[in-house]
Amino acid sequence: MSSRRLKYLSAVAKSVRQPRYDRNGASGIVHIGVGAFHKAHQAVYTDDAMEKSGGGWMITGVSLRSPEAADALNPQKGLYTLLTRGPEGTSARVVGSIRRVLVAPNDPDLPLAALVKAETKIVSLTITEKGYGLDPKTGGLDRNHPAIAADLADRESIQSALGFIVSALHVRKAAGLPPFTVLSCDNLPSNGKVLRRLVLEFAAARDRAIVSHIENEVSFPSTMVDRITPASTDKTFADAEALIGCKDKAAVETEPFSQWIIEDDFVGGRPDWEAGGAVFVKDVAPYEKMKLRMLNGTHSMLAYAGFIAGHQYVRDVMTDIALARLVRRHIEAASRTLDPVPGVDLARYADELVERFANPAIAHQTYQIAMDGTQKLPQRLVEPAIIALKRGLPLDAYAFAVAAWMRYVLGTKESGEKYSLRDPREAEIAKLIDGVSDAGSIVDRLLGLSGLFPEELTGSEKWRGAVKGRLEMMLAKGMRAAIEKESAGQ
């Protein structure tokens, strides 16, 4: 194909949905972490909001590390294609809500300048679990987090998301400008409350004068975000070009389902995100727990077991009859740890999850989901396992999932091929299990990984035995046999 690169809407095929609102208006949002998920989720809701109710909410993106998003989006004036892939085919639309992306390591003054502009009303984040610097042991700030440690050691340094937020709030206050709302869009429980706590602790350590201002004037609504979004591939770019008629190096692909539940607590106003289907509630917690335990917990289980069993994609897992049965079991076990979720029929939600995982048009890698396990396990598997233990519910689903994680962190496939865990605690884990090969010792050592498994679990013989038995099977007979055995027990 010899089409031109996406830059002007005039070059986009007329049949493709594209923004008609004024893209030159104010940028009410600064978003930190412009990855595929943001482009398939919040940016789309914002596109819908501006389409329906007008502008002023253009997004200025900030990348804390990689220039990749800026390199793809900036030459396209922020425009990109969203491909929605369902069993019935792929559709495309061009999203216009992102104006440009600033790369913090190139010049931290630029993101800071965007954050302190009067027109900035919301600072939102998708920086993944590990970006927050949450110490799992204390629930407070991890002062060894590299970017946070750098920012705390030197007041001139701004490397972490917390550093940008606190510095910007300080400058705004000094200039007599109102603060902004800080909106976490990551898969952490009570993400707004956690972020508030971390911001306050960071501010107390670096800039005490700003603490009471943050306490009294800044809001941190919690949100539940959901849309399965695999990393873009060459096929994403090729399909986008075929559908819109321009080359697009920033295209993303996603599933038809999308959900966003938000606490309505915005200090400087917000876009009409309801236009895209966002739901505003008083308390997001029940929805977050539902999603983290039923969707993400099952995702983690199927990613570890599936990866070791040789499944590259989630959709392959779902055609493996025995493993698909364990997916069902996990979803149902997780649902039994929940209190009622207002307006949600959990049985229907469970059916929908199975359908979403099985979507044959989405190539979602098990290896992608497997990354950062130490950051994901607490809210996805550990919390519901503790509830199950307390309530006398079966532990099988969680014990199998955690055993699969323990098998995964050995870092070697059954063929002997090595892989990287892509986990911030990878080196620590390798050291911890160095030289041990029997299931009992591996379980003991990994259960002792600081901060990950609380006393309720490490002190339970029942839990330890349930995990050990499964890991033993995985090591002695292989993951396939372990899956078959587990599934036959159902």
Ligand code: CS2
């Ligand atoms: C996945 C999530 O990579 C992962 O850990 O479980 O990214 C999942 O796809 C999203 O939370 C779905 O909303």
